[in-house]
Amino acid sequence: MLRVFIAMLIASAATAGGQILIRKGMQNVGSLETYQPMALLSYFGQALSNPYVILGTILNGVFYFLLIASLSWADVTVAVPFTAMEYAFAAILAIVLLQEVVPPIRWAGIVLVI
Numbered sequence: 479m480l481r482v483f484i485a486m487l488i489a490s491a492a493t494a495g496g497q498i499l500i501r502k503g504m505q506n507v508g509s510l511e512t513y514q515p516m517a518l519l520s521y522f523g524q525a526l527s528n529p530y531v532i533l534g535t536i537l538n539g540v541f542y543f544l545l546i547a548s549l550s551w552a553d554v555t556v557a558v559p560f561t562a563m564e565y566a567f568a569a570i571l572a573i574v575l576l577q578e579v580v581p582p583i584r585w586a587g588i589v590l591v592i
Contacts, residue, residue, distance in 0.1 A: 479552065479556070481551060482548045482551050482557055482560070485547055485548045486545070486557060486560030486561065487563065488544060489541045489544035489548070489560075490560065490561055490562075490564040490567055491563075491564075491567050492537045492538070492540040492541045492544070493537065493538055493540075493561075493564050494564045494568040494571055495534075495537050495567075495571060496534040496536070496538040496540075496541065497534065497538075497568055498568065498571045498576065499530045499531070499533050499537065500530065500534035500535070500538075501576065502530045502534075503529070503534060504525060504528075506530065507521070507525050507531075545557065545558075548560075562592045563592065565588045565592065566588055566592060569585070569588055
């Protein structure tokens with residue numbers, strides 16, 4: 479049980495970090511403004527070649543690897559609820575790294591989920 483907790487703690491931190499890095503990368507790329515096929519290909523090419531997006535995707539891969547390992551050690555009802563910690567990690571990282579403001583109502587929602 480302890481290894482599941484540790485694995486999912488690391489997994490939740492990894493996926494939260496991954497989401498923050500992907501957001502940072504997408505801020506560099508800019509917003510999607512058109513849906514024409516060639517423009518979409520160009521946009522996603524820029525996004526997928528952005529170092530922040532690449533690193534964020536790798537961190538999300540770490541999450542899935544640890545989730546798979548945890549599911550091999552414990553029941554779904556044990557391993558999966560630990561993923562809710564990601565919401566708190568993401569909010570904290572968004573405040574620290576992206577200077578986002580997280581209002582009390584969002585914190586209340588995070589607490590309800592966890």
